[in-house]
Each structure stands twice: as C-alpha cells, then as structure tokens.
Amino acid sequence: MVLRQVGRTLAAQRLMTLLLVAAMAVLTGACAFLDASSRYEIMAEHDQAVSAGLNVYHAHAAGDDGTGRISAALCASLNTNPSVNAAAGVFGSRAVTIVKAPGRHFSYVPVVGDITRILSAENASDYDDGFFIERRTAAEIGVSDGDNVRIRMDDGSVETATAHVVEAERGFADTTQLWSYTAPQGSLTDCYVEFVPGAMTDDEQAVGWLSAALDDGRSTISVTPMTQSDAGKLLDRYMSRPTRFLWAAGGALAFLLLFLPLVFRRHEFALYRSLGAGKNPTALIYIVANTLLTVLGHGIGLAWAMLILAWVQRTIFEPTGSAMFAMASMLTCVTLLTLGCVVLSRGSMAAYIHRQL
Amino acid sequence: MPIEMIDVRFRYSPLGPAVLDGVTLTIPDGQMIALVGPSGSGKTTLLQIIGGILKPSEGVVRCDTSIGRMRWIFQTPMLLARQTVRQNIDIAISTAPWNARTREARVQEMLADVGLDGYADHRVNTLSGGQQQRVQIARALACRPPVVLADEPTGQLDHATTTLVMNAIAKARGHGTTMVIVTHDEYVASYCERVVRLEDGRIHSVKGGDAHRMDDCDMVAEASDE
Numbered sequence: 001m002v003l004r005q006v007g008r009t010l011a012a013q014r015l016m017t018l019l020l021v022a023a024m025a026v027l028t029g030a031c032a033f034l035d036a037s038s039r040y041e042i043m044a045e046h047d048q049a050v051s052a053g054l055n056v057y058h059a060h061a062a063g064d065d066g067t068g069r070i071s072a073a074l075c076a077s078l079n080t081n082p083s084v085n086a087a088a089g090v091f092g093s094r095a096v097t098i099v100k101a102p103g104r105h106f107s108y109v110p111v112v113g114d115i116t117r118i119l120s121a122e123n124a125s126d127y128d129d130g131f132f133i134e135r136r137t138a139a140e141i142g143v144s145d146g147d148n149v150r151i152r153m154d155d156g157s158v159e160t161a162t163a164h165v166v167e168a169e170r171g172f173a174d175t176t177q178l179w180s181y182t183a184p185q186g187s188l189t190d191c192y193v194e195f196v197p198g199a200m201t202d203d204e205q206a207v208g209w210l211s212a213a214l215d216d217g218r219s220t221i222s223v224t225p226m227t228q229s230d231a232g233k234l235l236d237r238y239m240s241r242p243t244r245f246l247w248a249a250g251g252a253l254a255f256l257l258l259f260l261p262l263v264f265r266r267h268e269f270a271l272y273r274s275l276g277a278g279k280n281p282t283a284l285i286y287i288v289a290n291t292l293l294t295v296l297g298h299g300i301g302l303a304w305a306m307l308i309l310a311w312v313q314r315t316i317f318e319p320t321g322s323a324m325f326a327m328a329s330m331l332t333c334v335t336l337l338t339l340g341c342v343v344l345s346r347g348s349m350a351a352y353i354h355r356q357l
Numbered sequence: 358m359p360i361e362m363i364d365v366r367f368r369y370s371p372l373g374p375a376v377l378d379g380v381t382l383t384i385p386d387g388q389m390i391a392l393v394g395p396s397g398s399g400k401t402t403l404l405q406i407i408g409g410i411l412k413p414s415e416g417v418v419r420c421d422t423s424i425g426r427m428r429w430i431f432q433t434p435m436l437l438a439r440q441t442v443r444q445n446i447d448i449a450i451s452t453a454p455w456n457a458r459t460r461e462a463r464v465q466e467m468l469a470d471v472g473l474d475g476y477a478d479h480r481v482n483t484l485s486g487g488q489q490q491r492v493q494i495a496r497a498l499a500c501r502p503p504v505v506l507a508d509e510p511t512g513q514l515d516h517a518t519t520t521l522v523m524n525a526i527a528k529a530r531g532h533g534t535t536m537v538i539v540t541h542d543e544y545v546a547s548y549c550e551r552v553v554r555l556e557d558g559r560i561h562s563v564k565g566g567d568a569h570r571m572d573d574c575d576m577v578a579e580a581s582d583e
Binding site for chain 2 (some may be wrong): 272
C-alpha cells in the first residue's frame with residue numbers, strides 16, 4: 001500500500017514535484033560547489049607545497065628560553081656541500097612595522113645562507129642588502145621590487161632598507177616575514193636545507209645526514225621534511241575551513257523546502273488515518289516519497305556542481321569528498337524529514353474530524 | 358452488537374450549557390437512522406460521541422466498533438483532489454486483504470452503485486460537487502465498514518443531486534452497515550429506517566424502526582404526549 005501511495009502522491013503533483021527537485025538541485029548544488037571549491041583551493045595549495053617542499057628539510061633546536069642552538073656558521077657552510085642546493089638559517093625574529101603600511105605587523109627575520117632559494121626554487125637573487133618580502137604581501141601594502149622602505153623596529157628606531165620581492169611557496173605561509181641577511185655568527189633556531197635531487201635516497205637518510213652535519217655536541221636537533229609541516233598546516237586549514245558545516249546547512253535547507261509544503265498538506269495525514277491507515281504507514285508514505293525527491297535533488301545538484309567546478313578549475317577534482325558531502329546533506333535532510341512526518345502522522349485524527357463537522 | 362447510549366450528557370465546559378441532556382438511544386446493527394432537529398439541538402455532537410471523537414460528560418456509550426473502523430462522510434467531500442476517483446476509493450480498501458483484481462472489482466462495483474461508471478480515471482478536482490460527494494460515499498462504503506457516520510452529506514447539494522446521493526447511499530450500503538446520518542432535511546430523513554428528532558439536547562421523538570422494540574425515548578415521548 002505504501003509504495004502504491006508513494007507513486008500516486010508524486011504523480012498527482014508532477015509540476016510541484018519537478019519544481020521541488022529543481023530547487024533542491026540548485027540549493028544543494030550551490031552548497032556542494034562552495035564546499036568543493038574551498039577544498040580544491042586548499043588541496044591545490046597542499047599539492048603545490050608538497051612538490052615545492054620536496055628535498056627540503058627543516059632543522060630546529062631552541063633552548064627553554066627560545067634562543068637558538070644551531071651553529072649559524074655550520075648552517076651557512078652547508079651551501080658549499082655538493083649534496084646541498086641551498087641552506088639558510090633563521091635567527092629569532094623582531095616585531096616591526098612598515099611606515100607606509102600602518103596597522104600591519106611584520107616579523108623582521110635575520111637570516112644566513114641562501115634564503116631566497118629556500119623560499120622558492122624559482123628565486124634567483126644575489127642581493128645581500130635590504131630585505132626580502134613575499135610577493136603577495138608586497139602587493140598588498142604597495143611595495144615594489146627595489147623600493148626603499150622605512151621600517152620601524154621594536155625599539156622605536158626607524159631604518160630604511162631596499163625591498164626585494166620574492167616568491168615564498170615552500171610552506172612559509174607566514175607571509176608577514178621580512179628576511180634580511182646577517183653575518184653567520186651565533187646560534188640559530190632553524191636551519192633549512194634543500195638537497196640536490198637524488199643526493200639522499202629517502203627521508204631517513206636525509207634526516208640523519210642533516211642531524212649529523214649540524215650536531216656540535218651541544219643540543220638535540222630535530223629534523224623534519226618540509227612537506228610534513230606543510231601538510232600539517234594545510235590539514236589544520238582543511239579541518240577549520242568555513243565551509244565545513246555546509247553539508248548540515250544544505251541538508252536543513254533541503255528539509256525545509258520539502259517539509260513546508262507538507263505542513264500545508266497535513267490534512268492528508270489525517271485523511272489517510274480516517275480511512276483506516278495506521279500512523280506509521282501514513283508517515284512512511286511521505287517519508288519514502290520525499291526521500292526519493294531528496295536523493296534525486298542531491299544527485300542532480302552534485303552533478304551540476306562538479307561540472308561547473310571542472311569548467312572553472314579546468315580539471316576534474318576528486319569526487320569522493322563531494323560525494324561524502326552530498327551523503328551527509330542527504331542524511332541530514334532525510335533524518336529531519338522522518339522526524340517531521342512522524343510528528344505530522346501523530347496529529348489528532350479526532351481533531352481533524354471534529355474540524356470537518 | 359448495537360450501539361447503545363444510556364443517559365448521555367455532554368457539556369463543552371463544566372459550567373457551560375448542556376449540549377446533550379440525557380440521551381438514551383439504541384441503534385441496532387445494520388440500521389440506517391437519521392438524526393434531525395433544529396440548529397443547536399445537539400445532532401452533530403451526538404454523532405461525534407457515537408464516533409468516539411468526543412467523550413460524554415456523563416452517561417455510557419457502548420459500541421463494539423473502534424474509531425479506526427468507522428467511516429465518515431462529511432458535508433464537504435474530503436478527497437485527495439489531484440488523484441483519480443479510482444485512487445481515492447482504492448485508499449480505503451488498500452488495507453483489506455484483497456488482491457489487485459478484487460480491489461479493482463470492488464472499485465468498479467462501488468462506482469456503479471453511486472452512478473459514476475466510467476469515471477474511475479477522472480481526477481477528482483474535475484468533478485462536480487455532487488459527483489465528488491458520491492465518490493466520498495463510495496470510498497466510505499467500499500471496505501464494507503460496520504459503521505458509517507454522515508454529517509449533512511447533502512447539505513450543499515440541490516434536490517436532484519440530493520436524490521442521486523441518497524439513492525447511492527441506499528444502494529451501496531448493502532446489509533449489515535449501520536448508518537447514522539445527521540441532517541436537517543426531512544427528505545433525506547425519509548430514506549432512513551428510523552428518524553430521531555432532537556431538540557435542546559434531548560430526544561424529542563423517534564419514528565420508524567422495529568415496531569416491537571421501543572427505546573426509552575419513545576416511552577418518554579408517549580408519556581409526555583399523555
């Protein structure tokens with residue numbers, strides 16, 4: 001009886017059924033598109049960071065007071081090693097501001113070695129004066145390559161230095177850093193090394209080699225592949241992206257789209273019951289009918305969202321995440337619909353009959 | 358088992374007026390009775406008490422048929438407007454243990470009884486008021502319910518259509534279905550085996566029915582005449 005009535009209920013309102021499916025497809029498709037876009041963005045950055053960070057390793061050693069424990073001279077000297085493409089070391093940073101960009105805060109980072117090569121394999125810079133600033137940050141504050149920039153230091157003094165604009169793609173996500181060369185003296189907190197491709201067979205060998213190369217017997221040095229720290233940061237971004245709850249919003253909106261017309265048709269629930277149908281079979285008729293609409297609407301929505309995304313991004317993005325998004329949205333919608341239909345079917349048949357008399 | 362009401366009284370609120378004030382009535386199985394009377398006499402309230410929609414404030418109501426097995430015929434046809442005549446009737450018999458062929462045969466039989474042969478595939482919202490009412494009647498009687506309660510089934514119809522509808526009820530009812538019809542129309546009441554007249558919440562008179570049986574109300578009416 002239930003399936004028969006489901007078919008009749010849907011067939012009796014063909015136009016409304018089509019409109020509901022179309023509206024749901026637009027709604028859920030939009031949600032799926034936004035979610036997939038944000039994931040795509042992060043994953044694309046991740047892929048870029050991973051490929052850029054290949055062969056790059058990060059050594060870190062700092063005391064309890066935050067001071068560095070890696071010999072600056074040892075780190076800088078790695079640049080002469082035939083297995084190393086580039087090596088650069090970072091001292092602790094100072095908080096500064098740029099006079100022409102009030103309200104923005106930057107970190108002034110003294111470095112030794114070949115920092116531009118570490119920031120990006122595409123950089124080629126012979127400058128050892130001034131400071132290096134990441135390209136997008138420079139564009140935001142209106143600084144061009146070669147500009148003389150006034151920097152207010154943390155002690156209040158103002159220095160003028162030449163800005164060199166570079167790419168920074170190797171997980172140096174903190175684009176508020178201004179890198180500036182200094183003499184290789186003292187101790188560093190971090191040393192970055194890019195090996196010549198093929199120089200190390202695997203991460204284990206690279207980590208061991210670098211640990212030994214920087215070990216001066218004073219401290220324990222931790223060495224990690226650059227890609228791991230990149231992946232960790234991007235995973236955090238992925239998990240905290242603003243669209244991560246869009247599946248719930250999409251499911252709730254789809255539920256409202258389907259349930260509100262049912263509220264205006266709630267007399268049908270009482271009518272079925274007054275003709276001898278039980279509460280559960282009555283609820284089941286509408287649950288099954290609207291579940292079919294939910295699946296259809298979500299399926300069409302997901303399809304058009306993926307097509308649009310492929311056209312915009314010029315690539316076929318992995319569908320698994322979007323399929324899971326659609327499943328979560330559907331389940332939300334169906335769960336809410338089930339609860340709603342159960343409530344409507346429990347409505348008082350006696351009250352309905354009383355109203356008709 | 359007949360429907361029995363013993364000294365039934367009803368008020369919508371404890372301090373409100375008595376809508377029913379001591380009604381005693383027995384409706385034998387399979388009888389078609391009419392409840393007539395002026396507006397406010399308590400006809401519809403009595404119908405709702407028989408149907409289990411309202412509980413009496415005082416008195417006893419005995420009826421073997423549960424509310425779920427009773428069928429109603431409303432003044433305004435309550436049908437699924439966008440579905441066909443066949444589908445509307447089929448809903449009522451879908452819970453019966455009949456196969457598809459038996460159900461279809463029953464649908465056609467009911468349509469013939471109410472004079473709507475050939476209308477099975479018409480959408481209900483394309484029918485006239487009288488035709489829709491006949492569909493409602495066919496739906497109510499299709500599963501051979503033990504009790505059918507009708508509230509002014511011809512209230513919105515003209516005389517010719519009223520005749521059609523009452524003929525349909527008489528034909529489709531068959532035997533064994535107890536039918537209680539609330540009406541203010543004496544013509545409709547004339548189709549019934551017994552006519553119970555209510556006034557001010559009490560039974561004023563009862564006409565027709567089994568000559569060898571007398572309800573208490575008949576005796577009361579006779580006594581008052583005396």
